Amino acid sequence: DAGITQSPRHKVTETGTPVTLRCHQTENHRYMYWYRQDPGHGLRLIHYSYGVKDTDKGEVSDGYSVSRSKTEDFLLTLESATSSQTSVYFCASGLGGTQYFGPGTRLLVL
Amino acid sequence: DQQVKQNSPSLSVQEGRISILNCDYTNSMFDYFLWYKKYPAEGPTFLISISSIKDKNEDGRFTVFLNKSAKHLSLHIVPSQPGDSAVYFCAASDTNAGKSTFGDGTTLTVKP
Numbered sequence: 001d002a003g004i005t006q007s008p009r010h011k012v013t014e015t016g017t018p019v020t021l022r023c024h025q026t027e028n029h030r031y032m033y034w035y036r037q038d039p040g041h042g043l044r045l046i047h048y049s050y051g052v053k054d055t056d057k058g059e060v061s062d063g064y065s066v067s068r069s070k071t072e073d074f075l076l077t078l079e080s081a082t083s084s085q086t087s088v089y090f091c092a093s094g095l096g097g098t099q100y101f102g103p104g105t106r107l108l109v110l
Numbered sequence: 111d112q113q114v115k116q117n118s119p120s121l122s123v124q125e126g127r128i129s130i131l132n133c134d135y136t137n138s139m140f141d142y143f144l145w146y147k148k149y150p151a152e153g154p155t156f157l158i159s160i161s162s163i164k165d166k167n168e169d170g171r172f173t174v175f176l177n178k179s180a181k182h183l184s185l186h187i188v189p190s191q192p193g194d195s196a197v198y199f200c201a202a203s204d205t206n207a208g209k210s211t212f213g214d215g216t217t218l219t220v221k222p
Contacts (some may be wrong), residue, residue: 031208042199042214043114045155050208058209090153097142097209099201101153 001025014110017080019078021105025081031094032074034058034066036087037104043090047073070081071089114202118212128185131216133200134179140202144177144210148197157198158185179190189199190220197200 003026013019016028021073025034034047045058047066055066064087065077074093078085092099115134121131131145141162146154160167160174160183167174173186187194200213 008200033209034126035212040214043212045209048209092153096142096205097203098156098159099210100156101146104151 002104003019004091004093004100006089007036008103008105010106012108012110013081015082019081019109020108021076021091021107022092023074023076025072025074025093025100027093027100028071029093029095029100031096032068033063033092033094033097033099035090035092036060036085036088037090046076046089049063059099073084078107081107084102085109088089092095111136112212112214113140114200114213116200116216118197118216118218119214120217122219123190125192126189129185129190129218129220130219131185131187131198131200131218133183133184133185133202134181135202135203135211137202137211138181139204139206140211142203142205143174143183144201144203145172146199146201146212148199148215154199182188183192186209190218192220192222193196194218195220 034046035043044060049055049068089105091102119139145157146157176183197215201210203210
């Protein structure tokens, strides 16, 4: 399995505060992805990266930004957290086909 | 409009029998298809994949079938085991774009 970790694993925050989630991979994969999983919606792509400093939006990108300054790290920022962003967030990495997922971050926005 | 659909939210089968999970897609640009398995409180893990140039791929108890004309793929698990109980996600990929679109998942329960 690809070495991919996420931090923090759990977070509780208040509406209006910024939140940053971190993803770290050790496989030198070109692509990295951020998804959110909500009941009844499967995995929805927030943003993805196809190289250092190269990112693009996914289907649910509003309210989120990302940065990738190194191959191994991909950060997801909720600029001003809202209750609708309460979710489980998964990071993944890969070479363009198969993706390897992290263990997830459970975020609760009060 | 949802490009990848798993129309059955849940499936229950008896241990030892066959499990068949289905997936439909709409985008003709998809050229690579994958199934992932997810246990509670864990990230999804890759299970099996198939390229659009093939119609079948087999890996042990798991077989994926692709019908391009119908834009349909299925995952067969034979024989099913209680440890197979999980959520199964179908994904379709446009490898030129480097990203995948996922279905909503099917929860499989295998009863002993």
